[in-house]
Amino acid sequence: MKLIINDLQEEVLFKLLGKHENVIILSENTPIHHCIGCFGCWVKTPAYCIIQDSFASMGPQIAACDEIILISKCTYGGYSPFVKNVLDRSIGYIHPDFTIRKGEMHHKSRYPEQISMTAHFYGEDITPEEKSTASHLVEANGLNLNTKKNQVFFYKQPEEMKGRIL
Amino acid sequence: MKIGLISGSPKKKDSASGLLLKVLKSLLVQKNKTCQFEALNLNEKGMTQDQLTQMENWDRIVFSFPLYVDGIPAHLLTCLQEMEAYFSSLKIPKETMVYVMVNCGFFEGSQNRLAIDMVSHWCRRTGFIMGQGLGVGGGGMVPSLEVAPLGKGPNKNLGRALEEFSDAVINKRSGPPILINPNFPRVAYMLAAQHNWRSQAKKSGLKRRDLSRRPTSV
Numbered sequence: 235m236k237l238i239i240n241d242l243q244e245e246v247l248f249k250l251l252g253k254h255e256n257v258i259i260l261s262e263n264t265p266i267h268h269c270i271g272c273f274g275c276w277v278k279t280p281a282y283c284i285i286q287d288s289f290a291s292m293g294p295q296i297a298a299c300d301e302i303i304l305i306s307k308c309t310y311g312g313y314s315p316f317v318k319n320v321l322d323r324s325i326g327y328i329h330p331d332f333t334i335r336k337g338e339m340h341h342k343s344r345y346p347e348q349i350s351m352t353a354h355f356y357g358e359d360i361t362p363e364e365k366s367t368a369s370h371l372v373e374a375n376g377l378n379l380n381t382k383k384n385q386v387f388f389y390k391q392p393e394e395m396k397g398r399i400l
Numbered sequence: 401m402k403i404g405l406i407s408g409s410p411k412k413k414d415s416a417s418g419l420l421l422k423v424l425k426s427l428l429v430q431k432n433k434t435c436q437f438e439a440l441n442l443n444e445k446g447m448t449q450d451q452l453t454q455m456e457n458w459d460r461i462v463f464s465f466p467l468y469v470d471g472i473p474a475h476l477l478t479c480l481q482e483m484e485a486y487f488s489s490l491k492i493p494k495e496t497m498v499y500v501m502v503n504c505g506f507f508e509g510s511q512n513r514l515a516i517d518m519v520s521h522w523c524r525r526t527g528f529i530m531g532q533g534l535g536v537g538g539g540g541m542v543p544s545l546e547v548a549p550l551g552k553g554p555n556k557n558l559g560r561a562l563e564e565f566s567d568a569v570i571n572k573r574s575g576p577p578i579l580i581n582p583n584f585p586r587v588a589y590m591l592a593a594q595h596n597w598r599s600q601a602k603k604s605g606l607k608r609r610d611l612s613r614r615p616t617s618v
Contacts, residue, residue, distance in 0.1 A: 268445055268475040270410045271466060277600040280613040291618045298618060310521040311514070312471045315445070315481065319474035330597040330611060332590045339506045339590065345614055361524075367517045374470040374514060 235298055236400065239321070240305035241314045242392055247305070250396050257400065258295065262316040264288050266323070275326030281344060283323050293326030297345040301352065303399060308355035308388070311367025321375070328379060340378050348382035351375065354399065356389045403428065403569065404458035405439045408465030408476035412443055416503050416542035417464040420562075423545055424462065424501070427566040435570075445478045452486045460497045460569055461528070463519065466539065467504035471515050480519075484526045497531040497572050498523050499565065505593070507586045509537035509579035516577045532568045532575045534561055538582035540593050556583040 238259045240247055247259065267285045274284035281293035296302060306317040313321065329342040353372045360368075369386050376384035389395055405425060409415035421439070428435050438458065440451055455461070465476055472480065487494065500519045502512035512535030523530040536542065541554055551559025557580040568575055582589065601611055 268410060269468065269473065271415075271468075271473075273597075273600070276611065277597055277606070278604045280606070280611055281615050294615050295618045297614070298616065309477065310472075310480070310518040310525070312477075312518050315474050315478045318469070318471060318477055321469045322474050325469065331594050338508050338511065339586065344612065361521070363517075364521050367514055367521065371470055371514050374511070378470065 236301045236303055237296060237299040238303045238305065238399070239317050240303075241307055241316045242305060246392060250392065251399055252397070254400055258299065260289075260320055266316065266319050268319055269322040269325075273330070276330035281326040283326055285323070289320060289323045292320065292324035293344065296324060296327045296349065297347070299349060300347075301350040304351070304353040305392075305395070305399070306353070306355055308357040308360045308364055308368055311364035312371055313353075335377055335380070338377070340380075343380045348380060350383040350385075351379065351381045352385040352387070354387050354389065354395050356392050356395070358390055360388060401432070401434070401460065402436045402438065402458050403460045403462060404455055405437055406461060406463045407439070407441045407443075408463055408473060408479075409441075410443050410473060410475060412441070414543075415466070416536075416539045417466055417501070419542055419545055420501050420503060420536065421462065421464045423550060424464075424562060424566055424569075427562055428569060431566060431570045442476055442479045445475045447479050447482045452483065455483070455487075456490075458496060460499065460531070460572070462569060463498070463500040465500075465502060465515075467502050467506075467512050467515055470511070472518055480522050480526075484522065487526050487528070490527075494527055496528045497569075497574075498528045499531040499533070499569050501534045501536060501565070503536040503539035503542060505539050507537050507581055507589050509535040509581055511535070511537065513577060513579060530574060531572070532565060533577040534565045535577055535579040536561075537580060538584065538589055540596070541582045541584065541589070554582050554584045557581060 283290045306313040329344040331342045333342045372386045409417040502515045516533030520530040561580045
């Protein structure tokens, strides 16, 4: 199973994907509340967010997948607000306790299986500095989520992703 | 000089971001008694027209926010986009300097570097001038500022960093990010944080092993 978190219009995404199966798609047309920093997903309802909207089960949902695919307008060298919002609401996927990876403090994994992460950033005028930040961001996210593999791609237009997402 | 202090914490009170702004403000007043301050708490997605208009009068902006998934919290990112749309269309040359403090629960202040860089990229698109970033590691210890003196003990590095940072704000100076760790053993910090999770879980009626649940139900 693959999980696509994206900020495209649904019809645009479906054109880019073509026929697809075993894919969960999270799109901006579903209302999402922002993370309130309560850590309830660690100390009250482990793995689940306490906010009862369509994004309360991101932890188990990510664990059920073998790859997260992020499709986002590159925004100041990071994700756009919706994609970032979903990631902010997903920290129940990891464990509150800490470990050291590559000499830095990070969270332990909650689930034993490792996933892959691929980020597709699009934007007409992404600067080289923003590209560099975005590449480092995916690497840092991968380290925190303890992924087995990360990939980053940049495009000027979303249409260029056709046939390259799945 | 009019300095705008923006907390980007989603918490309405008792946030580390808010406390850092409070300490910074006292240092700024010590350095220049004529400083005027205005404060905004951006804890929701989006801004009002009044807030954007208010910001027009600031010649320095200081953001303070927690690191979320290696970056800027999503609700604040929405606000930054609205600021970009508003200020980049004003077409008035602005000399507004931007300073940012990012705090994270991880020990290493260096983990805030990417979020500081993102604010720098935002400045370029918005037409503001990036001043300096301060990345505070060990954010879990920031509340100790209420009891432990700044510049001493575990807050030694933080004290020095805030001194340099406040100086940059007053003098409209730009500089490379200051990235600091607490003066406290990392292993002790990790153990204290983990003890804290267990205490909070207990208050919610959970057992220690519950923290490691691996639910599969979506």
